[in-house]
Amino acid sequence: MYLTREEERMLSGELGELYSKALRVLVKLGEALGAEKLVKVSWAHVSGISYTTIGDAGLELMEEFSNVRTLTKSTCNPAGIDVDKWMILGVREDYYMKQMRILRSLTKMGVETTLTCTPYLLYTPKTGEHIAWGESSAVLFANSVYSARSNREGGPSSLFSAITGRTPYYGLHIDDNRTPTAKVVVDCRVDDPSDIGVLGYLIGEVLGSGVPLIENLPLVSVDALKLFCAGMGCSSSIGLTLIKGVTPEARRMADVESYDEKIVVTNEDIKEVYERLSDCILDNEEFSIFLGCPHLSMSEAWNLINRALSYKPLHKVYLAVEPETYKSLKERNLVEKLLERNVVLLNGTCLVVSPLKDMNTTSLVTDSAKAAHYIRSLHKIPVTLAKRSDCIKLAFKGG
Amino acid sequence: MSIFLRGRGLVEGLALGEAIVVDKPISFLGDVDPRTGEIVGLNGRFRGTKVTGKILVFPHSKGSTVGSYIIYELSRRKLAPLAMVVRKAEPIIIVGCVLAGIPLIDNVTPDPLANIRSGDNVRVDAYRGIVEVLVDE
Structure with a gap:
């Protein structure tokens, strides 16, 4: 693979062993995938943030690499906890501590802890821009709505792209493949x-x-x-x-x-x-409702919150939003008001990557095909997929 | 007397050891316990078998990219295989082996799963992409 002078220096360890290791991973990946060179990226979105997802192995790696700084603008995916309300949601303290160690490592590296799967709503990808994003839904959005250029990176490769500022030049970075x-x-x-x-x-x-x-x-x-x-x-x-x-x-x-x-x-x-994608649980069991996979935009959240405040809630409802949206709603005292009505506004997290057993969530209704798919296979609980309007009817009497 | 297989050396290194041949795709997240090196998934067929210190031969990886972290953790705990020999290396394996410093060869012909058996003594030269199955006379 062709490397620039700068990349050669990084690979040989001139910036330190960790940059060298990170770049080596990308070079080897690129060679295996037929990339002739690396390309600089202007934005890396790191996936594999939740402790549920990466466990102790990922935590160790994060802490090891927290000793370097990222060389490009970097954002990250949701955590496994709502950093504001984890305790009342049933998350255990040891889980909380480990998740916080992951987040601290990311911050130390210079990754902005955006904790969302919708980074394209925080900053706008540019047409033709080379980026390296984990999180398949976000990659598809950046590529398909903005014609930005990213492959579907995994947790580790998106992290190493954040650190080195580069990604292998193959796949969707190239005109012919688009x-x-x-x-x-x-x-x-x-x-x-x-x-x-x-x-x-x-x-x-x-x-x-x-x-x-x-x-x-x-x-x-x-x-x-x-x-x-x-x-x-x-x-x-x-x-x-x-x-x-x-x-x-x-x-x-x-x-x-x-x-x-x-x-x-x-x-x-x-x-x-x-x-x-439905397990037909609606007749018999206690279930919760989950909306916000991907994270609800501010306007979607408002719409749902207004209903929640107008109608009597019948089941517990989880609404997932990203931290800036959450902060804004919290400042209006809505988080508390909603909790009183058994509506949980989730901050910077997602039920797909949360410790659902600890949170006493044993069956779910959701309007997201993605959530229905993953929650069933990862958490082995019954899930039903329903239209958002039906979820709202189920959630709120008179809704 | 040896059987020579040739492939693409993706992560350099040399290794000599006993082969463990797994004929199904491995999802390191879930199938291998990083705290013990044991194969715990794969429907129990390899229960009790450890990958530690072995030449691990299998078709390809599957599952989450977190599998790379599992491979890395195995090496941190000194429980990793000596080398990996696969039909096709995917990002999970490549990232994991680079991080862990585990020699890796893919695109091996003739088919490693047909030519290596568990217990065989195998030498891996991932600089030159050679897998040598040492057969006792």
Whole structure:
């Protein structure tokens, strides 16, 4: 692999052993994946932050690398705890301590502890910008909505990109790999944001990989695209989807008729996914409701909070938001008011990566295809996928 | 008398030891206990078997990228395999082996799973991408 003078120096240890190790990982990765060189990145988003996810092994590695500073702007994914309310949510003290050690390591490194899967709502990715992001839903969003350039990094590679400021130049960093491999015709009506998430999940499942070109995506608001990307990210290895009318680089693409694959998606297909991702717990058991995978935007949060304050809550509701949004709502005393109504505003965390058993959460209803998929497989509890409007009806009497 | 297999040396190093052949993809997160080096997953077929100090032969890795951290922790606890020989190396294994300093060879032909058996004495030269199965006369 070709390395610049600066990179050679880093690799040989001139900046210290840790930078050398971090760069060596990326160089070896790049060589294995056929990258001819590295490329500098302007932004790294580090995934694998929750103690539930990375455990003692990851914690040790974080603490070891906390002795270096990141060489590029860096943000990070949600933690395993709500740093504000962990104690009342049932999280154990030893878990809390370990999670805080991870966060302190990140801060020491210079990673901004944004604790969100929606970093693109905090800062705006630029078209053509080379970035190195973990978190599949965010990668899809940055690539597909902004035409930024990132591969789907893992926890370790996103961390080492933050530290070295570089990533292997392969995959979606290269023009040729950003051309469509399949055409998707969306032939359905969707009237709820969760339908869009299911649509993403479905397309991902059918195609598995490649770069879909999508026409007629029925909802293209930021909130809908957020869910779409999350659904697609968890059912496939797709990192870029070209959405007509949304993706900047899709404008340049002529209407080519020959694709490897063409699929048509209908309302029947969508309905089938709802059924498949649901464990049908609604009749008998105690359940909680979880909204905010990906994190709710401020406007989504307000909408839900207003309902929570107007109607009597029937079940415990978790609403996940990122820390700046949380701070703003807390300043209005809403966190307390909502807790009184059994609504938990989650700060900078996510139930997917939380210690659910400690939190006494034994079954869930959610409007997120991604949450339904992961919570069932990782936490082995029953989950039901329902439209957001239905979740609201379930949660609030008269809602 | 030896059988020679050739592959791509991804993480350099030399190793000589007893092979453990696992014929299924390994998810290091979940299948291997980083505190003991034991294989605890894979439906119990290898229960009690440790990867420690062995030449670990398997098709490829799967599962979470946290698997890289598990490999790293194994090496920190001095419980890591001596080397890994795989059909196809994916990021989880590459990152883990680089961090842990474990020699790694992939794209091995002929198929390592067909030509190496658990208990075989194996020499790995990941500088030159050579896997030598030493057969007693």
